[in-house]
Amino acid sequence: MTTVERTWPPLNEYLRDIARESLADAGEDAISDAVARMIAHPEYPCLGARSVFRRDAARIVVLDSMADPDAVAQLAVHLEAFSNANRDPEDFVSFIAVFREPVTPTEKDFEARLWQVLQQLHDEDTHPWADGVAADPEAPQFAFSHAGRAYFIVGLHPRASRIARRAPLPTLVFNLHEQFEKLRAEGGFDRMRTAIRRRDTKVQGSVNPMAADHGEASEARQYSGRRVETTWQAPFSPKEIGDDRSG
Incomplete structure (x- = not known):
């Protein structure tokens, strides 16, 4: 029996079509499926994300509004539970928070919402800042910390100018920093980073001007x-928690 290979539209068109599915009012399973379909496109640049979804290692939580303090409080509970369940992950895992609204009109508006969410998470966090990273958002060693774990945050939304940052709904991906450090220690980080940046450049047609390694900026x-x-400057004000804020 002959297997017919699927023909995929270009990634930007594929993401546009998913964004037209009126997912804001959809069920949680439908929203989670939309995220999985987004990552499944063969042109999707982030190889780490593709690996996570192939192994069913993504924890997706659907919340109401980024502007709702109650939704952010729920996010905090889910994120800490994710942290507790992944104390020493053998491979990449990701926590993905998808918000039903608002679909902001501009990138700056989304950026403001993102930092409001991170500020509330931080303000209500009673744990010390994660070891090994800085709390000062201007420091090259900065990483966001929650419940004592360091995360690299990936914001995605429908209005993103970079194709790889487009998602059907406002989305925040929390990737554990220690995963990157482990990959670096094993000698695979540079190879994966180079491959991702090459794929991103191919999709976008230009190099991501914001790409930088931790410690450079x-x-x-x-x-x-x-x-x-x-x-x-990041609209983020770290507060004093514990004895050591610099990691």
């Missing part, structure tokens, strides 16, 4: 996916 500049100005 604050990763806060990358969280929203927007090309931020050289004078940009």
Whole structure:
């Protein structure tokens, strides 16, 4: 029996079609499926995300509004539970928070919402800042911390200028920092990073100007996916928790 190979539309068209599915009012399973379909496209640049979904290692939580403090409080509970369940993951895992609204009109609006969410998560967090990373969002060693674990945040939304940062609904991906450090120690980080950036450039037609390694520049500049100005500063105010804020 002959197997017919699936023909995929270009990634930007594929993501546009998913975004037209009126998912804001859909059930949680339908929203989770839309995220999985997005990642499944063969052109999707992030190889880490593709690996996570192939292994069913993504924890997806659907919440109401990014602007709703109650939804962010629910996010905090789910994120800490994810952290507790993945104390020493053998391979990549991801926590993905999908919000039904708002679909912001501009990248700057989404960026503002993203940092409001992170600020509330931080303000209500009673744990010390994660070891090994800085709390100062201007520091090259900065990483977001929640419940004592460091995360690299990937913001996605329908209005993103970078195709790889488009998603049908506002989405925040929390990737454990220690996963990247483990991959670096095993010698695979540079290879994966190079492959992802090559794939992203092929999809977009240009190099991502915000791409940088941890320690070169604050990763806060990358969280929203927007090309931020050289004078940009993260709208984030870390508070004193514990004895050591610098990691």
